[in-house]
Amino acid sequence: ILGGREARPHLRPHMASLQLDGEHICGGFLIAEQWVLSAAHCTEETDGKLFQVLLGAHSLTEPEPHKRLYRVRAQIPHPGSNVYNNEDDLLLLQLEEKAELNEHVQVLPFQREQRDVAAGTVCEVAGWGTVTHSGRRPDRLQQVERPVLSRDECNHRTRHDHSITPNMMCTDSRKRDTCKGDSGGPLVCNGVAEAVVTAGSRVCGNYKKPGIYTRIAPYAAWIDRVMGALSG
Numbered sequence: 001i002l003g004g005r006e007a008r009p010h011l012r013p014h015m016a017s018l019q020l021d022g023e024h025i026c027g028g029f030l031i032a033e034q035w036v037l038s039a040a041h042c043t044e045e046t047d048g049k050l051f052q053v054l055l056g057a058h059s060l061t062e063p064e065p066h067k068r069l070y071r072v073r074a075q076i077p078h079p080g081s082n083v084y085n086n087e088d089d090l091l092l093l094q095l096e097e098k099a100e101l102n103e104h105v106q107v108l109p110f111q112r113e114q115r116d117v118a119a120g121t122v123c124e125v126a127g128w129g130t131v132t133h134s135g136r137r138p139d140r141l142q143q144v145e146r147p148v149l150s151r152d153e154c155n156h157r158t159r160h161d162h163s164i165t166p167n168m169m170c171t172d173s174r175k176r177d178t179c180k181g182d183s184g185g186p187l188v189c190n191g192v193a194e195a196v197v198t199a200g201s202r203v204c205g206n207y208k209k210p211g212i213y214t215r216i217a218p219y220a221a222w223i224d225r226v227m228g229a230l231s232g
């Protein structure tokens with residue numbers, strides 16, 4: 001997160017850190033006791049290895065009550081996700097067992113209504129992604145508030161040039177923005193997860209390249225189908 005600040009500890013008990021060999025790779029969030037939603041492009045450099053999911057954390061390194069690393073039983077990228085564009089950039093992770101819910105580990109409801117969030121709505125995004133252009137990684141969860149940018153504005157030739165589909169949404173990226181390692185985290189508007197951070201043009205804090213997110217509502221049926229098929 002560029003231009004943000006340290007989050008209030010444990011105010012986002014839904015936040016997950018997707019890790020490989022103890023290294024934070026991407027964000028994610030708990031959508032059910034045994035399921036985390038993240039971004040498919042986070043698996044681009046994992047060479048087929050399964051993530052581990054850290055729940056209940058504020059600091060990535062300090063011991064904290066209710067902080068626990070979960071193994072993953074299955075990782076299901078959306079069938080439409082690919083390395084060439086940001087379409088269908090969602091990843092479902094089934095934990096080896098149901099997460100133990102408490103004040104630091106909670107499920108976050110996601111938007112199921114197919115209505116766009118109004119441009120100008122101030123939403124918030126959190127993550128352990130890089131906090132400087134030089135790529136410094138924070139130990140503690142960061143957060144930033146961002147106004148939603150209309151799809152037409154975001155699709156302007158000088159911005160994302162008509163690559164933003166109805167299944168995506170944008171936020172202003174002037175100075176304050178998401179960055180490497182924030183992918184997979186939720187964009188929360190009025191307490192509801194509306195979308196998931198995607199890398200987009202993989203630049204950060206450049207107002208010409210607004211932050212891009214995968215809207216969740218268009219994928220509610222896919223999410224329910226996968227969770228239902230793999231339950232038990």
Ligand SMILES: CC(C)CC(=O)Nc1cccc(-c2cccc(CN)c2)c1
Binds near residue numbers: 026211
């Ligand atoms: C395997 C993955 C971690 C590779 C990857 O995602 N790289 C990467 C590099 C630079 C910026 C970003 C990035 C992420 C989230 C939002 C944004 C832009 N706001 C950029 C992402």
